[in-house]
Amino acid sequence: MDRIDLRSDTVTWPTPRMRQAMAEAPVGDDVYGEDPTVNALQAQAAALFDKEAGLLVASGTQGNITALMTHCGRGDRAIMGNIAHTHLYEAGNPAALGGIQTHMVPVQPDGSLRLEDLEAGITSDDSHYPVTRVISIENTQGSVGGQPLPASYIEAVGALAHKRGLHLHIDGARIFNAAAALETSVAELCAAADSVTFCLSKGLCAPVGSVLVGSHDFIRRAHRVRKLLGGGMRQAGIIAAAGLVALEEMPGRLHEDHAKARALADALAQMPCIQLDPAPVRTNMIFFDLHPDAPLDAEQLAERLRADNIWIGPFGKWRVRLVTHYWIMPEHVEFVAQRMRHHLA
Numbered sequence: 001m002d003r004i005d006l007r008s009d010t011v012t013w014p015t016p017r018m019r020q021a022m023a024e025a026p027v028g029d030d031v032y033g034e035d036p037t038v039n040a041l042q043a044q045a046a047a048l049f050d051k052e053a054g055l056l057v058a059s060g061t062q063g064n065i066t067a068l069m070t071h072c073g074r075g076d077r078a079i080m081g082n083i084a085h086t087h088l089y090e091a092g093n094p095a096a097l098g099g100i101q102t103h104m105v106p107v108q109p110d111g112s113l114r115l116e117d118l119e120a121g122i123t124s125d126d127s128h129y130p131v132t133r134v135i136s137i138e139n140t141q142g143s144v145g146g147q148p149l150p151a152s153y154i155e156a157v158g159a160l161a162h163k164r165g166l167h168l169h170i171d172g173a174r175i176f177n178a179a180a181a182l183e184t185s186v187a188e189l190c191a192a193a194d195s196v197t198f199c200l201s202k203g204l205c206a207p208v209g210s211v212l213v214g215s216h217d218f219i220r221r222a223h224r225v226r227k228l229l230g231g232g233m234r235q236a237g238i239i240a241a242a243g244l245v246a247l248e249e250m251p252g253r254l255h256e257d258h259a260k261a262r263a264l265a266d267a268l269a270q271m272p273c274i275q276l277d278p279a280p281v282r283t284n285m286i287f288f289d290l291h292p293d294a295p296l297d298a299e300q301l302a303e304r305l306r307a308d309n310i311w312i313g314p315f316g317k318w319r320v321r322l323v324t325h326y327w328i329m330p331e332h333v334e335f336v337a338q339r340m341r342h343h344l345a
């Protein structure tokens with residue numbers, strides 16, 4: 001990669017092995033279910049998550065809205081976090097495309113939604129109310145710094161959902177980061193979920209794509225929703241080939257990204273102009289605030305760092321997000337810390 005890009009793990013380039021696999025992938029028409037590489041990826045994803053079936057989708061956003069529209073009809077309620085990606089960053093698609101009423105519950109600093117808040121959002125069987133169909137949780141929870149939610153918590157949410165006749169969806173864009181941080185498997189983390197979306201195109205380094213997994217019946221219905229959303233792709237084996245390499249090679253190395261984030265957070269926390277508690281840095285994401293009396297605000301700091309070939313993500317005037325990934329080398333950590341120290345002196 002030609003720059004030290006810490007804005008997101010979405011900036012990752014495919015690896016040489018992925019490009020090779022893409023060039024050589026056997027393909028077919030996936031709308032007919034005839035692309036062998038897509039079928040292999042979907043089967044591999046389902047096996048890893050211990051679910052019956054998988055569905056390749058164009059993006060995490062498409063995976064989540066496909067899941068929500070498969071679980072919910074028009075006017076139905078989906079419960080999710082008030083700063084969940086599905087609420088904040090998916091262009092209002094539950095309302096715009098699904099006619100779905102979203103009910104927001106406050107996200108706690110550890111990324112969880114309180115069970116009592118979830119329970120209070122579930123409507124009773126009374127014609128005044130929308131019918132509540134699904135609870136959606138995010139793992140890792142990005143907006144609180146990539147916090148991983150443990151299996152015990154997810155089981156409790158699943159038990160509540162199922163007791164009340166609802167489904168549990170996991171927006172697992174970074175579920176492999178959660179599994180690495182918690183030293184468990186994605187199957188274990190998602191045992192209670194009826195559907196899970198995960199991204200191939202973030203920490204797993206593939207260029208495009210996400211996969212939705214669930215039961216045979218769920219995926220059969222999701223297939224129609226994906227088509228409705230324009231997500232029926234043809235020789236998509238070109239994309240899936242990179243995804244297969246991603247699943248094979250990347251989950252086992254994500255702890256390296258977490259170690260780099262931790263090392264960078266520890267270095268930044270020493271700097272007087274930076275307010276950062278390294279303790280919550282458990283995966284590949286760091287949020288910090290610049291002191292209001294720092295010599296630069298977030299935008300100005302980002303601009304200075306670009307001259308050093310370092311790219312960071314300002315999140316408001318004083319807040320910065322940094323995300324580590326495959327293309328951030330361990331030696332970049334010290335260089336980034338040193339340049340930050342220099343610009344903030």
Ligand SMILES: *Cc1c(COP(=O)(O)O)cnc(C)c1O
Pocket residue numbers: 058059060061062064085086138140142171173174199201210
């Ligand atoms: C990135 C992300 C998505 C959406 O993925 P896209 O591929 O960018 O559409 C969904 N949820 C979370 C938590 C994400 O970080």
